[in-house]
Amino acid sequence: MADTLASLRSLMASYSPPLDALLSEYVSARDKRRQFVSGFSGSAGLVLITKHEAMLWTDGRYFLLAMQQLSDQWKLMRIGEDPSPDVWMPDREAAIGIDPWCVLVDTAQRWEWPPGETNPVVDHPLEFSCRSFAEKLKDLRVKLANEKARGITITALDEVAWLYDIGGSDVSYSPVVHSFAIVTMNSAFLYVDKRKVSSKVSSSLQENGIEVREHVAVSSDVVMLASNQLDQAMRVNSSQNDVCENDTCDNDLIWVDPASCCFALFSKLDANKVLLQQSPLALEKALKAGNDAIALSIEQMQEIYGASGYFLEGEVANKKKTAVASLEKKSERRWTD
Helix, strand or coil: CHHHHHHHHCCCCEEECCCCCCCCCCCCHHHCHHHHHHCCCCCCCEEEECCCCEEEEECHHHHHHHHHHCCCCCEEEEECCECCHHHHHHHHCCCCECCHHHCCHHHHCCCCCCCCCCCCCEECCHHHHCCCHHHHHHHHHHHHHHCCEEEEEECCHHHHHHHHCEECCCECCECCCCCEEEEECCCEEEECCHHHCCHHHHHHHHHCCEEEECHHHHHHHHHHHHCCCHHHHCCCCHHHCCCCHHHCCCCCEEEECCCCCCHHHHCCCCHHHEEECCCCHHHHCCCCCHHHHCCCCHHHHHHHHHHHCCCCHHHHHCCCCCHHHHHHHHHHHHHHC
16 A cells, blocks of 8 residues: 555546546446455545555444544544545645546535646747758657557657647646647647647648647547547548558557557557557657757857856857857866866
8 A cells, every 4th residue: 555655646636536437436346446446345435645645534334443443644534523625625735636427516616726728839940950841750650660650649749749840838847738639641630738739830741741630639539549530430541641552550569668659549449459659759859959959059159168267269150160169169178277
């Protein structure tokens, strides 16, 4: 139980009600979340786990049972005696994670839900990315073909942003967009809240063969991807395939990065036809090419080196010097000073 608590705490506060997705009082073994995380086997109760506390609420029928089954990591909250969850949460201004399938409407309406944000998606100009959509997609499809895969699900936000040259402000201090991507040998999809996508960005993506779909559509599209019906359903022209001649790729695997793909999407695939391997974009997006290799402008280099005492006028005067070479020089000076 200690390991389970530690895992949940890594996800911040969570709330587990005594119901399953069918909102039944009596649940099957696989839906006994409360018992799994706490060890409490009573039929009534709920748990609330935060970074520093683990509490179980139950009624008078189960006080004795809870005292016997809960470890010393848990605090028994006696219904009718201790503050209820509805009172406890507002007092601490806690942000609670829940499974919306297991929460009743009347319960949810008592809580304040944060409004959805519609921060705009912005495009990343080619002069900064140095590689076009087409080049990156073609390289990706070559890697798919080499691994006998016919498609890939991309769930890491920075990988989606790099592949499609987009950015946003959905996450503080990180220029990414809440999105998913699916790429097959013939098609490419971006799953995002369409309200965030301007006509300019949408046109740019579509001109490069990238179809913009609603964020929630990714779940059903992964199902179609698993059955090899996604391209057909989207009426994709197989002539877009510039990797396999005459569309002769006899591949049947779906590439999934186990370190970034959520289980909700993975579970919709045929596990026997999944390539569990690090995303081919994980390292590629870290490589710089052309102008992108000069990571700092003259002004930025002056500011950085000037502040640290390692600025040399001659280094930045030569525009052929890259940021990497300058940093290496800086490192050498540190050792000799």
